[in-house]
């Protein structure tokens with residue numbers, strides 16, 4: 001699936017003067033605060049096998065989890081193995097997943113990826129980042145979702161919430177998802193990668209959405225340079241009005 005070029009976001013509160021060790025300690029405190037805040041954080045997509053998680057994750061791009069679960073409910077009964085998905089024709093699958101949006105690209109991604117699974121892995125979804133990202137239709141984000149939630153391995157899942165919040169928290173100033181992933185690896189011990197990603201996603205949904213974060217309820221408030229005492233965030237500045245052109249008299 002085509003990846004979008006990252007655009008420069010507005011919400012970079014500025015660099016913090018802290019060492020890597022201090023950032024590491026701050027990130028761990030943030031992690032602990034979020035863990036307390038969201039003890040029941042879980043993947044909202046319904047799945048029971050790595051293959052189902054892979055399909056659901058492909059479908060989830062630019063689509064709500066609720067809609068993905070509605071779409072996958074009958075399909076997971078109909079297509080049980082990778083070979084079943086690979087054998088369905090493009091038009092049929094497009095119709096079946098139409099309501100998930102971007103249905104042509106998604107149908108193509110599902111069919112080509114499952115065909116590769118059949119051809120190279122006996123229909124099994126591989127469990128390493130290298131093998132997963134070598135599949136057509138699987139990017140690093142989807143690969144890390146599969147590793148973290150289907151195989152219980154560690155992976156940093158950089159979605160839009162992760163990009164926004166790690167920048168608000170000044171954990172990174174990168175905008176490219178892969179650079180953010182590698183930057184996070186440097187300050188966060190590996191054993192926390194998957195849980196941290198999940199918690200950040202929940203935080204983005206419930207307390208720190210793109211618009212109007214409720215900083216007053218945030219467990220990371222004292223560790224976040226983007227928070228201010230009013231609950232607004234410091235980077236929200238009004239664009240000055242354009243100067244009016246005067247007509248010559």
Ligand code: SF4
Nearest residue numbers: 208213215218224227
């Ligand atoms: S303090 Fe506000 S901006 Fe910072 S992480 Fe919390 S909710 Fe988001």
